[in-house]
Amino acid sequence: MTTATAGREVTYLEAISQALDEEMTRDERVFLMGEDIGPYGGAFRITEGFQQKYGEWRVLDTPLSESGFVGAAIGAAMMGMRPVVEMQFADFISCAFDQITEVAAKNHYRWGAPVPLVIRAPFGGGVHGGPFHSECPEGWFFHSPGLKLVAPSTPYDAKGLLKAAIRDPNPVIYFEHKFLYRRIKAVLPSEDFIIPIGKADVKRAGSDVSVITYGAMVHLALEAAELLARDGIELEVVDLRTLIPLDKEAIYQSVRKTGKAITLHEDNKTGGIGAEVTALLAEECFDSLDGPIMRIAAPDTPVPFSTPLEEFFLPKVSDIVAAAKKLAAY
Amino acid sequence: MEVLETWKTVKRADLLQMYYYLRLTRALEDRITALYRQGRIVGGVYTGNGMEAISVGYASALERDDIIAPFHRDMGAFLVRGITPGEVVAQYLGKRTGPTKGKDGNVHMGDLKRGVIGFVSHLADNLPVATGVALAFRLRGESRVVVTNTGDGGTSRGDFHEAMNFAAVRKLPVVFFCNNNQYAYSTPLGLQMAVKDVVDRAKAYGMPGEIVDGNDLAAVYLAARRAIQKARAGEGPTFIECKTMRMHGHSEHDSAKYVPRELLEEWKKKDPILKAEQMLKQIGYADENTFREVGERVTKEVEAGVEFAEKSPLPEGPETLNGVFATDEEIKP
Numbered sequence: 001m002t003t004a005t006a007g008r009e010v011t012y013l014e015a016i017s018q019a020l021d022e023e024m025t026r027d028e029r030v031f032l033m034g035e036d037i038g039p040y041g042g043a044f045r046i047t048e049g050f051q052q053k054y055g056e057w058r059v060l061d062t063p064l065s066e067s068g069f070v071g072a073a074i075g076a077a078m079m080g081m082r083p084v085v086e087m088q089f090a091d092f093i094s095c096a097f098d099q100i101t102e103v104a105a106k107n108h109y110r111w112g113a114p115v116p117l118v119i120r121a122p123f124g125g126g127v128h129g130g131p132f133h134s135e136c137p138e139g140w141f142f143h144s145p146g147l148k149l150v151a152p153s154t155p156y157d158a159k160g161l162l163k164a165a166i167r168d169p170n171p172v173i174y175f176e177h178k179f180l181y182r183r184i185k186a187v188l189p190s191e192d193f194i195i196p197i198g199k200a201d202v203k204r205a206g207s208d209v210s211v212i213t214y215g216a217m218v219h220l221a222l223e224a225a226e227l228l229a230r231d232g233i234e235l236e237v238v239d240l241r242t243l244i245p246l247d248k249e250a251i252y253q254s255v256r257k258t259g260k261a262i263t264l265h266e267d268n269k270t271g272g273i274g275a276e277v278t279a280l281l282a283e284e285c286f287d288s289l290d291g292p293i294m295r296i297a298a299p300d301t302p303v304p305f306s307t308p309l310e311e312f313f314l315p316k317v318s319d320i321v322a323a324a325k326k327l328a329a330y
Numbered sequence: 331m332e333v334l335e336t337w338k339t340v341k342r343a344d345l346l347q348m349y350y351y352l353r354l355t356r357a358l359e360d361r362i363t364a365l366y367r368q369g370r371i372v373g374g375v376y377t378g379n380g381m382e383a384i385s386v387g388y389a390s391a392l393e394r395d396d397i398i399a400p401f402h403r404d405m406g407a408f409l410v411r412g413i414t415p416g417e418v419v420a421q422y423l424g425k426r427t428g429p430t431k432g433k434d435g436n437v438h439m440g441d442l443k444r445g446v447i448g449f450v451s452h453l454a455d456n457l458p459v460a461t462g463v464a465l466a467f468r469l470r471g472e473s474r475v476v477v478t479n480t481g482d483g484g485t486s487r488g489d490f491h492e493a494m495n496f497a498a499v500r501k502l503p504v505v506f507f508c509n510n511n512q513y514a515y516s517t518p519l520g521l522q523m524a525v526k527d528v529v530d531r532a533k534a535y536g537m538p539g540e541i542v543d544g545n546d547l548a549a550v551y552l553a554a555r556r557a558i559q560k561a562r563a564g565e566g567p568t569f570i571e572c573k574t575m576r577m578h579g580h581s582e583h584d585s586a587k588y589v590p591r592e593l594l595e596e597w598k599k600k601d602p603i604l605k606a607e608q609m610l611k612q613i614g615y616a617d618e619n620t621f622r623e624v625g626e627r628v629t630k631e632v633e634a635g636v637e638f639a640e641k642s643p644l645p646e647g648p649e650t651l652n653g654v655f656a657t658d659e660e661i662k663p
């Protein structure tokens with residue numbers, strides 16, 4: 001278990017663990033459910049040591065039944081608890097799709113009962129997980145009114161967004177990127193903080209081309225920005241952080257400044273969040289655009305396993321550089 | 331025990347109160363069906379006709395702080411929990427005064443203040459939800475219980491399995507009812523499952539189960555009371571299969587021609603209201619006068635409800651946009 005330590009760098013994974021620990025200490029209504037999260041500490045060890053600290057019932061190992069335990073979390077949430085459910089991998093969220101979209105998402109709208117529920121979904125590729133351990137399922141839920149979706153890219157955002165999600169009165173799916181777990185580190189403030197849901201963040205300011213992205217792709221965009229700066233092209237990297245509700249103003253503000261936009265995600269291209277952002281820009285920022293809106297995304301295939309296939313599948317820094325150069329020429 | 335002897339074990343006042351709810355449920359749903367036939371109700375009408383003893387029985391066995399997660403044959407349970415006939419008709423008419431303010435129709439209503447979890451069309455979805463309600467009670471050390479109900483068809487879904495299993499593993503204070511009315515829409519029991527009785531399914535979860543006559547009010551009530559007491563005492567969940575018959579179609583648009591007429595004739599004789607009246611008379615708790623008075627009372631209440639609902643305003647179009655998300659103020663501790 002990781003406790004907040006001022007001055008020490010923590011990983012993205014430790015930041016998630018800290019947020020859970022601090023929220024469980026702060027609010028006794030908060031409890032955890034999931035597969036192998038108890039004595040084992042979870043497939044990624046996010047809840048290591050939690051059961052010793054909080055007991056068997058607040059760190060509840062469940063049978064292998066995603067629909068069952070998400071449904072149970074919904075029931076507990078309606079009774080005033082604050083459940084945080086761990087999907088072992090985001091891919092398995094498909095088993096709970098019905099409970100999430102039909103029960104959790106529609107509950108408050110239909111009959112006014114809030115469902116303050118958090119579902120943590122470790123998602124994304126680049127970890128040789130193959131078709132069932134690498135998915136980006138956010139697109140499925142992007143189209144289900146009543147859910148909030150967040151996807152942090154840094155330890156700071158990971159901690160602050162998870163705390164905000166736990167304190168939110170609505171069902172929130174928290175997409176945590178597996179590739180970032182132990183690769184990204186930062187020093188975090190020692191005092192309590194949250195990142196408000198619904199607020200994007202400009203991770204790098206630039207004047208020439210906007211890249212609108214989230215999750216692990218933020219880091220790819222930042223790498224591309226470094227390379228492009230050498231050629232005199234200034235990339236602005238807009239990290240959405242929250243997918244629903246989308247911070248439309250932040251997107252418009254950036255694109256009105258640069259006049260050029262690239263959407264970037266590792267989810268499949270068709271019907272992805274990039275498509276929605278593109279449509280919004282066409283509707284709201286047409287007069288500011290100096291070039292076509294470009295979408296960089298994974299092809300419309302499942303996530304393949306073998307290294308050359310997965311490398312082909314995932315967006316690359318070179319894709320961003322090429323798109324930005326093309327746009328800069330307009 | 332003989333049926334009459336069983337009835338004698340229930341207090342007179344409780345029996346008469348439940349009899350009133352049987353009649354109110356029947357009268358209300360008959361009235362809604364009539365409104366539907368007159369074209370005054372848009373959308374589907376799903377009734378519990380002939381099955382009222384199940385929902386009235388289990389809901390009457392609960393304490394005020396307990397919770398129900400009913401399904402669409404359970405109008406009696408909604409009424410016992412205090413949802414009024416006026417609210418129900420308003421819900422059917424899509425009025426702003428219905429429990430969902432026009433957002434949802436027919437029996438898809440709930441109200442946490444009265445301990446009713448809203449029903450979802452996807453049958454068995456509310457079973458895992460009920461286990462979570464029970465889990466919250468367990469986590470907080472409260473001696474409260476939740477009762478949920480689904481049909482025979484609903485027990486074929488994965489959510490039934492996942493809920494039963496989880497509840498049994500964690501000994502949660504939940505009682506699972508099954509309204510076995512022999513048809514899931516047009517699909518007869520034999521094409522729904524290979525086991526003879528639905529209760530056989532409980533064995534797989536290590537959960538005690540029993541079969542009761544779903545048309546016998548006292549039998550349902552007593553079975554519910556035993557299971558609820560057990561759950562409240564921390565002894566875990568129970569599965570109760572109520573044998574009954576769906577006397578109408580799946581919904582009122584469905585003529586149910588696929589159900590043999592003889593079967594319906596046979597079950598008509600076992601009508602739960604008829605049975606209750608026979609028993610109440612035999613014990614000497616009530617007579618024809620009582621039945622007539624109750625009949626007049628429920629007719630009056632239903633008519634007042636229809637009037638209330640018809641006078642109620644419809645929602646305005648832009649109200650569509652309200653309530654997708656909850657606000658912090660709604661659940662401050």
